[in-house]
Amino acid sequence: MDRSRHSDDKILDAAQSAVLDLGLRNTTLAEVARRAGVSRMTLYRRYPDIDALLTEVLGRQLIRVVRRNAGLREEAGGGRSARQLLVSGTVEVVRAFHGDLLMHKILESDAEFLLPYLTREFGPLQHYALDLLSVRLEQGHEDGSIRAGSVALQARTVLLTAQSFVVSARAAGQVPMDRLLEELTEMLDAYLRPGEDRPEASDPEHSV
Missing domain, CATH: 1.10.10.60 (Homeodomain-like)
Known part of the structure; x- marks a missing residue:
């Protein structure tokens, strides 16, 4: 260095x-x-000011959290499809964000500091996450575990969903984080699952 x-x-x-x-x-x-x-x-x-410095601090830490928890080194195969790896990796990143001391501190007292990350065009963190998601999505299209579709659109949809679970989970009140993450797992898996693996609408077990 x-x-x-x-x-x-x-x-x-x-x-x-x-x-x-x-x-x-x-x-x-x-x-x-x-x-x-x-x-x-x-x-x-x-x-130029303290906000510029703190923005860089936050960006560095968020990328670290994603890198450490996205399951980057695990290859599809060996009983786990690309879809399973993408879903589990995404959920573990969300879990890690909620366990990260810096993120917890900001969400507890200064959540509005995160607004630029959510309301402006994607920054370095989101583009880094999109690159990781795109690799898994392409693998899932190849192994047939993820439904056909635009990689760019699917990656953005997964990212926006995960992002909402990071920032807005506190609004769920007393619902335990583990329960929310179970629902996030089901949501992402259902979204990415190929059509033939989706439950039939007429199946009474899945009817409203």
């Missing part, structure tokens, strides 16, 4: 530590500079 990258990581680590201790609203560039052992001018040259 070059010196510049090491310095950047040191600053981002210091900022993340400040957020966990103080919350977003009480984290300042001066506090981050103190924790990172750098001058304020060093931070001002790299970040």
